[in-house]
Amino acid sequence: MAEPELPVRFQRRFLAARQLRSFPWPELEQNLRTSAGSALLVDILHKTLLHPLCVKYPPATKYRRCFLTELIKKHESTAAEPLDELYDTLADLLNEEESTRCYKNYLLPTGDAVTLSESVAIISGGTTGLITWDAALHLAEWAVGNAAIFSNRTVLELGSGIGFTGIAICKTCNPKTYVFSDCHPCVLKQLAENIRLNGFISEPKTTHRIQAESRGQEAEATNSLQPKIIVAELDWGSVTEKQLLDLQPDVIVAADVVYDPEITSALIGMLQKLSAFRAARKPPEVYIAFTIRNPDTYRLFQAGLDKVGIGWQIIPAHSNSFFLYDVQPNVTILQLFI
Incomplete structure (x- = not known):
């Protein structure tokens, strides 16, 4: 079975709130060095934090903040132009109150x-x-x-x-x-x-x-x-x-x-x-x-x-x-x- 494309692998792990260290970060870093790096990040953002399942049934606030912070770090390390959508999403998350309940979505x-x-x-x-x-x-x-x-x-x-x-x-x-x-x-x-x-x-x-x-x-x-x-x-x-x-x-x-x-x-x-x-x-x-x-x-x-x-x-x-x-x-x- 062929491995799914990178954004889908991020999506499955993220929606199920799996440990952040299990994500394919090294592959992402490699891909961000190409000219299409910013588009890839936006795709990952939409398949994870902005996915309808995450919007309706979100993983823990802390988990989402840690994930997005890591995503922004990877982007900033490439010295590419800032992506407003990443920072806007982070601003929303920072204003969100922590909850004792969270959701996990398994595809x-x-x-x-x-x-x-x-x-x-x-x-x-x-x-x-x-x-x-x-x-x-x-x-x-x-x-x-x-x-x-x-x-x-x-x-x-x-x-x-x-x-x-x-x-x-x-x-x-x-x-x-x-x-x-x-x-x-x-x-x-x-x-x-x-x-x-x-x-x-x-x-x-x-x-x-x-x-x-x-x-x-x-x-x-x-x-x-x-x-x-x-x-x-x-x-x-x-x-x-x-x-x-x-x-x-x-x-x-x-x-x-x-x-x-x-x-x-x-x-x-x-x-x-x-x-x-x-x-x-x-x-x-x-x-x-x-x-x-x-x-x-x-x-x-x-x-x-x-x-x-x-x-x-x-x-x-x-x-x-x-x-x-x-x-x-x-x-x-x-x-x-x-």
Whole structure:
């Protein structure tokens, strides 16, 4: 796959508010030495800070200021004529008040985007669930490349956080029903907002199908058959086999839920409850993605699965890179056999 043109690479990273050091700055410097350097900068400005998605759903104020300052620095180092548009945009940003909320916009291969409202702080309201972690991006990329696994099926996501993976799957993989689940009230509230932000309406009970609200031209015309969306409060420790059976998932996914031995133990206990499906119907397919931060926690998880007879295999790494533009994190996807 050919690498997209430079302004598009800046755009994807910027709209998703990826780390500034992941941007192709050296290439930009090289290009600015040519006569068309100023036009390139204006193009990048319009594809980033002045892009309609950024205007409507902006990344954090501080992030936008840092990005624009870096852009201006690169321009000034070429001793070219000042570009009024760069300085006008900076003046507007300097007058803007900081907010505790920000947006990230992840461009999908379809041309649509997943827009998320996030907390600026990594830990907010006593939870880490209010920001998007790399394993969620990794799982979504893998899902987009394996859409047939999700197509026309009921998907249950454990620990959905603010909804990135699920929204990406709903927009690209055509599931019949998608159940987002989490247990933290702040996270569930933010999750519901992000589902609505992306043009979907969730329903409280599995009673009837609800169509997605129109999102103007942002909604894909071909995407008129929307999945049924459910947001469920799910506590792994107290959920019953009956509650899980009522959801009737064909596929279960989870991202970044293997980071703490206590949580891992609750997860394995819940997967055991799910194995009760064996008697009633075909057990669901289970896919779990996580960043290996502590090898001991990972080994503990594998040992816990072995102990209760849940089989597992590592899914081979994929080469898609729609969302992950930084150095590839140490993310593993396991398929579990319950």
